[in-house]
Amino acid sequence: MREITIGQYIPGNSAIHRLDPRTKILITFAFMILLFVIDDFTGYVFPVAFIIAASILSGISVRYMVRGLRPLLVIILLTFILNLFLIKGRVIYEIGPLSITYEGLYQGTFMVLRLVLLIVGTSLLTLTTSPITLTDGIESLLKPFSKIGVPAHELAMMMTIALRFIPTLMEETDKIMKAQMARGADFSSGNIIKRAKSVVPILVPLFISAFRRADELAMAMESRCYRGGENRTRMKKLQMTWEDLAAFIATGVLAAGCLASRFLW
């Protein structure tokens, strides 16, 4: 259960960790859009270089980030296989009614690379930004929209709480599963109906514990006079520094590279 590492924050104090969360969110968005600008393999040089540079600066190895892909392996493989077989063109190899084409192979590899970069890029954001800072950044970015009725603070608070409780609930699930296994429960064998039934002893205690925690949290927040976002001041003000400027410049270079690879070459 706790082996899932995608999107988990790794505490640290690297240049990347120190960046303003707003900078990181904006750059991640720009990165995602730029990935879709690229239209041939040579263009990938820029985002790959960008990721490697960010990985070195953050002290989180590319290998660790790629490990985070494991839970998404099925989606990645599916993308590859669908492209491989469904795209028409010059046939390389035939298996019964299916045929692999040169174009399919090219397109499949291209898409997989895009998907992998997309996932690695976004996970770099969550790996180097604590959930609390992340939601602070989101709240601050959404602030201008509160005039048109977007509840920026409430959204951010809900996200903070949700993110805060994911690891707790995973831990709880793990514990409850073990406790039921100690009473002879078996979650891995039997037919579908039997398996569906076997989750009841996990879900009931899990829900009860989630409600209990929510109750306690609400009480704790109320006893500290929480009453929404109005007039709330913050202890840590978000502040951009020259490091953020440098990051934006690097992103500018990335953008120039991607655009050049598409429109000039």
Added chain:
Amino acid sequence: MPIIVKNLTHIYMPGTPFESVALQDVNWTVEDGEFWGLIGHTGSGKSTLIQHLNGLLKPTSGEVIIDGVNINERGVNLKEIRQKVGLVFQFPEHQLFEETVEKDVAFGPRNMDLPEEEVNRRVKEALELVGLNYNEIKDRSPFELSGGQMRRVAIAGVLAMKPKVLILDEPTVGLDPKGRDEILREIVKLREEQNITVILVSHSMEDIAKLVDKIAVMHKGRIVDSGTPKEIFKNYQGLISIGLDIPQITHLMLRLKQKGKDVATDVLSVDEAEAEILKVVRGKGRA
């Protein structure tokens, strides 16, 4: 059914930045019928160690041998091991899920595919073993009981599987002093009546010193000391230095000794202390 733990090491999430070594080269033997206290500061690895004893966790290296069989070998029936080695988790009341107490306690025996009459008999017996009245409680929802009662129901849920070894992880945590004493008294009674091996995990010497036959002291993933309570308390400075405490009454005797009174310091209960002090006082009176 002796349990032998050999060179057991457990690393959580190896190869990630979250890697943590929870157990390091642990060696431990629990013989039939022994009553052990496993004691250590929070985070010392107690819960990790006991989850190896019924195969819920797999060792990173080392072996757990039960009845001569390495339980992590291929083809070992873990369900059978888990029935023989009953494990009551910390806050076991958090695992209750059925509509009635009776059904919840029956969960374990039903998983063992026992005939219905046998299941019913065991449920009744288990509930009475933990000091609950079967007829009064069997049809109630486990969620409307008091904290202490819920915990007993949860313990009964494990007892109903008739384990030969019973392991309880901090069974008194979060109970009031009365509830704590009752649970401990029942564990002692249970052990005498059922003649089973018991391992009681705790971070408080006060709770277990006067109950158990032997104590294993854990610190930072290792068993640093083991023996009878009296042997363990000889090294009370060592205990204090790793954040554990000796019972109040043992403290008192040590203080008396420091003041020059000729009392024995390996005393675990108030009664023993009383006898010892009276002996010294009377001895003086006569002299």
